[in-house]
Amino acid sequence: MKRLVLLGGGHAHVKVLADLAQLPLAGWDVHLISPYRxxxxxxxxxxxxxxxxxxEACAIRLDTLAGRAGVAFHETAGVGLDLATQTVRGADGSTLRxxxxxxxxxxxxxxxxxxGSAEHTLPVRPIEQFIAAWPALVDRMLGQCRRFDLVILGAGAAGIELAFAIQRRxxxxxxxxxxxxxxxxxxLPLPGAPDRTRKHIARLLAQRGIVWKGATRATRVEAGLVHLQAGPPMAFDACIASTGAAAxxxxxxxxLATDKRGFIGVSRSLQSTSHPNIFSAGDVAAYADVRPKSGVYAVRAGPVLAKNLxxxxxxxxxxxxTPQLRALYLISTGDRHALATWGRWSWSGSWVWRWKDRIDRQFMRRFGTEPLEASP
Ligand SMILES: Cc1cc2nc3c(=O)[nH]c(=O)nc-3n(C[C@H](O)[C@H](O)[C@H](O)COP(=O)(O)OP(=O)(O)OC[C@H]3O[C@@H](n4cnc5c(N)ncnc54)[C@H](O)[C@@H]3O)c2cc1C
Structure with a gap:
């Protein structure tokens, strides 16, 4: 029997798993490798x-999804590839051909x-590590009587959404x-978005009492201090790093063929440009048509990847x-309020949050998560 290995349980692979659950792949033995269940x-x-x-409402159970699809689940991270022997090496020492x-x-x-950022900041990724560390950060803040300064490095969708979410909490x-x-x-915050939207986000940050420090480049982080390219260093009690995607x-x-930054080069069929039996999708892939690294494109790649595998x-x-040129971005801005952008258009309000909430719940339901209720 031949073997297909799915490395990582990202947004495109959950669609592949759901597809395999509906229709198994005759003559192929399928395996999923993921450091988390x-x-x-x-x-x-x-x-x-x-x-x-x-x-739990934000989590897709990969082990359950794999079980339904008849896919063997390996709980480890892939740490190496041997292209000559066609094997993946796992962090637990295992190998899978x-x-x-x-x-x-x-x-x-x-x-x-x-x-200094690896030692002195809390990165948003791996997301599971962020989730595990967040309660301790809250405890530390609650245990401090004086002012607690939280600095978020990075003003993309992730950094901005987290700032609004923390402020709401x-x-x-x-x-x-x-x-x-x-x-x-x-x-202005939210690079890549139209100017009008960026100004709107800056205004919302100010309205919510979040300080926006733009045109500022951090050069080094040490315990409690972020050094800047210009001006005096900034003191913090905690620092969250959301500084973008690396390969x-x-x-x-x-x-394996990659782009200059180390992302896996794939053709329009999501097939490696150097190894036809290797496919890739999501943020780790460098698509033939360059698009921003974002969840939207990782999700959109899912059905194509499932078909092509x-x-x-x-x-x-x-x-x-050909990934769509424009994507709809829904950015939650705290207090059940959100902002939508599509090309140069943008809308905001509570209705946008309800729209986003509905889309997110629908996405989760597709992958077997029980319908959920928002907490009061
Ligand atoms: C707080 C936050 C808010 C965001 N908001 C938005 C937004 O509003 N809109 C938007 O479009 N994008 C948003 N993003 C970006 C979006 O999360 C990413 O673009 C998206 O997750 C990429 O999907 P992916 O499938 O490539 O990877 P991921 O979602 O990161 O999934 C990768 C999977 O692979 C696993 N994995 C990692 N390393 C290994 C390994 N070595 N071996 C095996 N498995 C591995 C991981 O555990 C994970 O399960 C946001 C990101 C964050 C952090």
Whole structure:
């Protein structure tokens, strides 16, 4: 029997698993490798921080999904690839041979350029580590009588959503001594969004009492202090790093074709440009048509990846995918309020939050999570 290995349980692979649960792949033995038994849906993570959802409501059970699909589950991280022997090496010392491989392991936190950040900040990724560390950060803040300064490095969707979510939680739980600063290298938050939207986000930050420190580049972090390219260093009690996506080192080290930054080069069929029996999707992939690293494109790649893996295994023709140019981004801005952007258009309000909540719940239901109720 031939073997297909799915490395990582990212947004595209959950669709592949759901597809396999509906229709098994005849003559192929399928395996999933993931360091965690669940996949956290990042779109809902800020909602967990804000207190809207319990964490189980934001999690897709990979082990259950794999079980339903007849896929063997291996609880470990892939740490190396041997392309000559066609094997994946796991962090637990295991090796797994493959005839076809698909990689959807997401990005690594981009901490490389910021000395001291690995030691002195809490990165948002791996998300499971952030989730595990968050209660201790809250305890530390609650245990401090004086002002508690939380600095968030990075003003992309993740950093901004987290800032609003933490502020919402602070307002509800009475953390009045918490002061949040978001720092970004551009003049305005949310790089890549239209100017009008960015100004709107800056206004919302100010309205919620979150300090926006734009045009500021952090150069080094030490205990309690972030050094800046210009001006005096900034003191903090806790620092969350949300500084963007970097590639893991093992794909390039294995000899797999990658782009300059180390993301796996794939054609329009999501097939590696150097190894036709290897596929990749999500943030770890460098698509033929360059698109921002975002959950939207990882989710959109799912159905194409599912079809093409099946077609490859059955010896049929692959489908080409051109990711849409514009994507709908729904950014939660705290207090059951959200902002939607589509190209140069944007809308905001409580109705946008309800719309986002509905889309997120529908997404989770598709992958077997029970319908959930927002916490009061
Ligand atoms: C707080 C937050 C808010 C965000 N908001 C938005 C938003 O509003 N809109 C948007 O489009 N994007 C948003 N993003 C970005 C979005 O999360 C990512 O673009 C998306 O998760 C990428 O999906 P993926 O499938 O590539 O990877 P992931 O979702 O990261 O999934 C990768 C999976 O692979 C596993 N894995 C990791 N390493 C290995 C390994 N070595 N071996 C095996 N398995 C591995 C991980 O545990 C995980 O299960 C947000 C991110 C964060 C953190």
């Amino acid at each position: 669940r996949q956290i849906y990042s779109g809902m993570l800020p909602g967990w921080v804000a207190g809207h959802y319990p964490i 493959f005839d076809a491989l698909s990689i959807d392991t997401g990005p690594m936190p981009a901490l490389g350029d910021l000395p 602070a307002a509800i739980d009475g953390w009045s001594h918490l002061f949040i600063t978001v720092m970004g290298s551009d003049e 893991p080192s093992w794909p390039a080290a294995s000899g 099946r077609a490859f295994c059955e010896g049929k023709a692959l489908q080409a995918w």
